[in-house]
Amino acid sequence: MPDSGYSRLRRRADIIAALAHPTRLLVVETLSEGSRTVSELAELVPVDMSTVSRHISVLRNAGILSCTVEGNRRRYSLKTPCVLNFLSCVEDIIEEGAEACAPLHVSDRHRGSSS
Amino acid sequence: MPDSGYSRLRRRADIIAALAHPTRLLVVETLSEGSRTVSELAELVPVDMSTVSRHISVLRNAGILSCTVEGNRRRYSLKTPCVLNFLSCVEDIIEEGAEACAPLHVSDRHRGSSS
DNA sequence: TGCATATATGGCTTATTATACAAATACAAC
């Protein structure tokens, strides 16, 4: 039962924020091809393993990843593949690009009252 | 032609980040019902108008909103309605919830190195 | 022209986030 107030929006925003980082997007993209261990994911980006671990925990806490323990390692996988739909929409947005709202006469912004 | 490197991921992450805020989600949700002016949108949340204006500009710069000038006002609308699909996926994620990865025996965290 | 309204921006403070390094924890194998 989703409440309809601001806390619902905060909850949603938190989940979206979990996806709003290039490294985490790469993790999600990679996991769409199959599950991976933390070490495997850490090879994808030139950051410290501890940083990757934190990124993964952000995704896990958001409910986007699930994981299973395999002896020493943890194997992560995409729990909600619908996040991949995000990405195709994002591509659309990128292709359309951002437009200035309207000209609004941006001629002499630097009001250089040149004599 | 999307490049396939890290900058592509950064670009995507920026767009997703534009949606990762409760106020901005409310703006998007509201605009899904039709275009609104800044003042109208500012009535939705108890924050300063200048703050709402900034939120709107984040969405506009991300390419999510478009706007038309109407005399004194600016009327904003959803440029890429596919962002609404985000929200249904986010609902799914919320319903599933986040699980701890595995017990891993979190007994005595406070490593009291009793002699 | 001058004043009012609508929106955006500059500047500042505070809160959050990303990152690295070091250390802790869990498990495996010896």
Next chain:
DNA sequence: GTTGTATTTGTATAATAAGCCATATATGCA
């Protein structure tokens, strides 16, 4: 038990973001 590997967490630092107030800009109207 000790040692080694995989992963997480503590702590500190630097970068970013959200918010407010004041001000600037654009337009409308008298």
